[in-house]
Amino acid sequence: MNLVIVDYKAGNVQSVLFALERLGVQATISCDFETIKAADKVIFPGVGEASSAMAQLKARNLDKLLPTLEQPFFGVCLGMQLLCEHSEENDTETLGIIPEKVLRFQTDLKVPHMGWNQLHHLQTPLFEGLQEQEYVYFVHSYYVPVGPHTIAQASYPEPFSAALQYKNFYAAQFHPEKSGPAGAQILKNFLAL
Amino acid sequence: MLTKRIIPCLDIKNGRTVKGVRFENIRDAGDPVELAAWYAEQGADELVFLDITATNEERKTFAALVRDIARHIDIPFTVGGGIGAVADVEVLLQNGADKVSVNSSAIRNPQLVEELANRFGSQCVTVAIDTKYTEATGWKVYARAGTVETEHATVDWARRVTDLGAGEILLTSMNNDGTKAGFALDITGEVARAVTVPVIASGGAGNMQHFADVLQQANADAALAASLFHFRELEVPVLKSFLKEQGIDVRV
Numbered sequence: 321m322n323l324v325i326v327d328y329k330a331g332n333v334q335s336v337l338f339a340l341e342r343l344g345v346q347a348t349i350s351c352d353f354e355t356i357k358a359a360d361k362v363i364f365p366g367v368g369e370a371s372s373a374m375a376q377l378k379a380r381n382l383d384k385l386l387p388t389l390e391q392p393f394f395g396v397c398l399g400m401q402l403l404c405e406h407s408e409e410n411d412t413e414t415l416g417i418i419p420e421k422v423l424r425f426q427t428d429l430k431v432p433h434m435g436w437n438q439l440h441h442l443q444t445p446l447f448e449g450l451q452e453q454e455y456v457y458f459v460h461s462y463y464v465p466v467g468p469h470t471i472a473q474a475s476y477p478e479p480f481s482a483a484l485q486y487k488n489f490y491a492a493q494f495h496p497e498k499s500g501p502a503g504a505q506i507l508k509n510f511l512a513l
Numbered sequence: 514m515l516t517k518r519i520i521p522c523l524d525i526k527n528g529r530t531v532k533g534v535r536f537e538n539i540r541d542a543g544d545p546v547e548l549a550a551w552y553a554e555q556g557a558d559e560l561v562f563l564d565i566t567a568t569n570e571e572r573k574t575f576a577a578l579v580r581d582i583a584r585h586i587d588i589p590f591t592v593g594g595g596i597g598a599v600a601d602v603e604v605l606l607q608n609g610a611d612k613v614s615v616n617s618s619a620i621r622n623p624q625l626v627e628e629l630a631n632r633f634g635s636q637c638v639t640v641a642i643d644t645k646y647t648e649a650t651g652w653k654v655y656a657r658a659g660t661v662e663t664e665h666a667t668v669d670w671a672r673r674v675t676d677l678g679a680g681e682i683l684l685t686s687m688n689n690d691g692t693k694a695g696f697a698l699d700i701t702g703e704v705a706r707a708v709t710v711p712v713i714a715s716g717g718a719g720n721m722q723h724f725a726d727v728l729q730q731a732n733a734d735a736a737l738a739a740s741l742f743h744f745r746e747l748e749v750p751v752l753k754s755f756l757k758e759q760g761i762d763v764r765v
Contacts, residue, residue, distance in 0.1 A: 334609040338584045368634035398634075429515075430711045430734055432636050432680050436558055436764040437515045455516070455764045457589055459611075459636045459680075476515060498589045498611065500553065 321511070323347040324359035328366075328380060330373035330398065332497070336365045339497035343508055351380050361391055361511065365497075366398030370409040370422070370462075373398055377415075387417050392513040393489045400484060400491030401462060409462050418486040420464045425476065432461045433476045437494075443471040444485055448509050456482070456492075456499040456506075463493065516764045517728045517756070518558035518735035519749055520713060521742040523548060525564050525594075528574050530743065543743070546581050552742070553586045555749040558764060560586070561614070561683070561737060564594030565658075576604050583609020591639055591683075597621075599628055606633060614639040614683055617656040620663055623677060630678025635710075640679040642671060644700060645687040652700045659687050667700055668707045675708045682708060683737065685715040693719025693741070695726060702731035713737050721747065721755040728761050 323340070327333050327349045340347050340363075347363070350356060364386070366373055377383045386393075386403075395403045402414045407422035414422070425431045436455040439447070458474065464481040466473055472483035474494070484491045490510060496503035523530045523545050530545045549560055562582065564575040572595060579592055592605050593614030602613050619626050619640055629638045643655045644667040654665040665673075671682050684704055686697030696717045705712045711734035714727045718738035727733045741747045753763045 332606075332609075332611070334580075334607060335583055335611070338609060339587065341584065342587065367637060369631070372631075431709060432711070433515060434636070434681065434711050435515050435518050435734070458515075459589070461635065495589070498587065500587050504587060 321345075322358065322360045323511070324356050324362050325349050326356060326362060326364045326382065327351045328373065328376040328382060330366050330368045330376050332365050332367050332397075332495070335495075336363055336396065336497045339504065339507060343504060343511070345511060351382070353381055353385050356382070357385060357389070359391060361513070362389060362393045364393065364395040364399040364402075366396065366402060368398060370398065370401060370407040370412040370414065373402060374412055374414060377402070383415060386415055390488055392510065394510045395489065395491035396497070397460060397493060397495055400493050401464070403484070403489055403491050404464060407462060417489055418469055418484055418491070420467055420469060420481070420484065422462045422464055424462055427477060429476060432459055433463075434459045437474045437476065439472045439474055439482050441470070441473045444490075445513060446483065446485070446490055446506060446509050447472060449505050450502060454502045456494040456496065456502055458494045460493060514762045516558070516762045517733075518713070519724070519752060519763065520559045520561055520735050520737040521552045521557050521749070522561040522563065522715070522737050522739045523743075524739065525562055525575060525578065526566050527571060528578055531565070545578060546585050548743070549582050549586050549590070552749065553588045556753055556765065557588065557749050558735070559588060560590040562590060562592045563614075564592065566595070576608050579605055579610050580608040593639070593641055598625070599632055602629055602633060606637065612637045612639050612681070614641040616641040616643065617658075619674060620654065620656045620665070623673065626674050626677040626679055630680070635678045635680035638679050639681040639683050640674040641683040641685065642667060643685050643687055646697075646700070655687060668703050671704045671708050675710050679710060681711050681713065683713045683715060686717060689717025690715070692717050695719060695723040696731065696733075696736065698726060698731040701727055701733050705732045705734070711735065721752050724752060725756055725759045725761060728756065729759070
């Protein structure tokens with residue numbers, strides 16, 4: 321399998337690569353248009369700030385490429401938020417692949433939402449073999465509300481989208497690469513899609 | 514429900530784990546990668562690695578160690594010690610660290626916090642604060658591994674670095690560190706109330722009740738300890754079961 325991790329200088333690329341290595345899977349790290357286009361599967365990690373990440377994508381013309389991809393695609397954390405239409409983080413127009421919007425947490429609780437929280441309402445084969453209430457690791461200040469494309473929820477304190485799916489585009493707000501055995505299972509499930 | 518985090522801290526010198534008692538008296542507690550993997554398996558929620566080496570050559574060793582840690586463990590970890598510039602952070606994050614912690618360099622140059630937050634995002638910027646109470650000064654921030662008193666009152670400094678973009682505060686009470694007499698509940702509670710970001714309490718853990726106290730009474734989001742875990746005086750699963758019985762949300 322030709323697995324490509326998109327490197328646009330805004331990603332926790334190394335952590336994702338290591339997590340795949342622990343599953344015995346080799347991946348290519350690339351920001352090259354043709355390499356990504358030719359992949360069997362694409363993982364799109366991301367940490368950091370939305371507008372600078374979008375600038376990095378645009379500089380590589382990836383904002384044009386990613387929406388056209390048809391292979392199984394997995395956005396992680398900021399990678400998930402960038403798949404949506406718009407982010408309140410610096411009022412950023414994002415890739416517009418998944419018809420959802422990214423909002424800032426408005427809560428008395430601590431922001432960023434940082435640490436291990438439970439998943440519920442699990443849907444799709446991405447969560448095959450996982451139990452409801454499984455713990456995964458989150459760290460984020462912006463969120464996608466629960467909507468028609470939500471395939472897992474978490475609460476802080478209100479329910480929000482812990483994962484999304486739209487056509488071939490899967491995405492997780494949490495970090496499967498940092499979520500112990502549960503996270504490893506989710507990555508394995510994505511590879512089996 | 515977001516759970517409270519239990520965080521073993523590993524002090525690293527020359528690629529080995531050490532623990533200073535009251536920042537002195539260093540003892541060797543093992544191989545960091547092995548110890549880290551063991552903690553991850555035991556249910557630690559995160560790990561912190563502090564590089565206490567001095568020379569640039571040794572720092573290169575630390576970056577290699579960070580990579581080795583990232584390769585082997587599947588929970589988040591923070592690295593700190595001697596980070597003075599954006600370029601230092603870039604190396605550590607590229608090697609697989611999830612967060613960095615800055616301490617003296619933020620005191621020297623507070624703008625560093627802002628630069629790091631803008632460049633890498635607040636979520637990976639932890640500001641570590643060493644604080645000490647004396648009757649004359651109240652709770653003051655100390656720099657350079659707790660050796661130099663600064664002009665900053667602790668709560669003000671915590672607010673300031675948060676405004677600059679810190680995503681988390683790691684608060685160590687020097688009065689409590691190494692005593693095993695419990696965390697500093699008063700200053701931890703004050704800081705936790707004063708800032709909108711998570712606060713990790715550090716210094717003074719001696720038994721399980723100490724963790725319950727700081728997480729409940731002082732409302733810390735996480736609690737950190739070192740020697741208590743390294744010398745297996747307390748094991749993470751036992752601690753977490755205890756906390757759960759006390760009605761504290763933890764991942765078990």
